[in-house]
Amino acid sequence: MSHAPPSHSPADLTLDHVAIATPDLNEGSLPYLALGLIPEGPDEDVGSQGVRVRAFWAGQTLIELLAPTREDSPIATFLARRGPGLHHTAYRVADLDTEMARLRGLGARFLQDAPTPGRAGTRVAFLHPKWGAGTLIELVEHPAHPAAE
Numbered sequence: 001m002s003h004a005p006p007s008h009s010p011a012d013l014t015l016d017h018v019a020i021a022t023p024d025l026n027e028g029s030l031p032y033l034a035l036g037l038i039p040e041g042p043d044e045d046v047g048s049q050g051v052r053v054r055a056f057w058a059g060q061t062l063i064e065l066l067a068p069t070r071e072d073s074p075i076a077t078f079l080a081r082r083g084p085g086l087h088h089t090a091y092r093v094a095d096l097d098t099e100m101a102r103l104r105g106l107g108a109r110f111l112q113d114a115p116t117p118g119r120a121g122t123r124v125a126f127l128h129p130k131w132g133a134g135t136l137i138e139l140v141e142h143p144a145h146p147a148a149e
């Protein structure tokens with residue numbers, strides 16, 4: 001028997017974005033433009049990650065296209081090893097520090113000791129893909145998160 005989606009997941013987590021690695025944002029945008037998705041805003045360079053980001057709205061969730069802006073970018077490494085495609089999933093949390101401490105208490109492995117700058121001025125943290133059962137999982141702090149309203 002299938003269950004209707006709860007208004008908010010038990011942990012009050014909602015999917016913030018699905019990220020896709022691409023060598024070229026214009027080329028990577030073509031399927032999403034054909035699907036009719038709307039760009040969220042102008043492209044954004046995030047120097048700390050060595051990426052240029054283009055986001056599209058898909059309902060309340062974003063498709064985050066990532067192209068490398070320098071050779072040592074994690075996206076450049078990913079593309080060299082795996083080619084373009086799905087890179088990570090990201091969830092919205094109201095308080096990133098609290099959530100990191102909670103997950104660390106459950107044995108989670110973060111790739112950084114502390115949150116780092118993300119797209120649109122967010123604070124983000126990444127969990128190791130091995131802990132994520134093969135998926136790179138990102139947490140994005142959204143103070144305007146429904147739980148915080």
Ligand SMILES: CC[C@H](C(=O)O)C(=O)SCCNC(=O)CCNC(=O)[C@H](O)C(C)(C)COP(=O)(O)OP(=O)(O)OC[C@H]1O[C@@H](n2cnc3c(N)ncnc32)[C@H](O)[C@@H]1OP(=O)(O)O
Pocket residue numbers: 019046049051053064066074075077078086087088090111117118119122124126128129130134135136138
């Ligand atoms: C602008 C910010 C934006 C936002 O949302 O705000 C972003 O999302 S920026 C996104 C780009 N930044 C990052 O991804 C930062 C976190 N990533 C990393 O630190 C690395 O990419 C890392 C550690 C996940 C992988 O680095 P690397 O490939 O050099 O390490 P390994 O080769 O040792 O890989 C370990 C292990 O993980 C597998 N792997 C690597 N990348 C992924 C991935 N995206 N999804 C799933 N699995 C991944 C890799 O194959 C290795 O597995 P193994 O079985 O040993 O082969």
Ligand SMILES: [Co+2]
Pocket residue numbers: 017019064088090138
């Ligand atoms: Co991301």
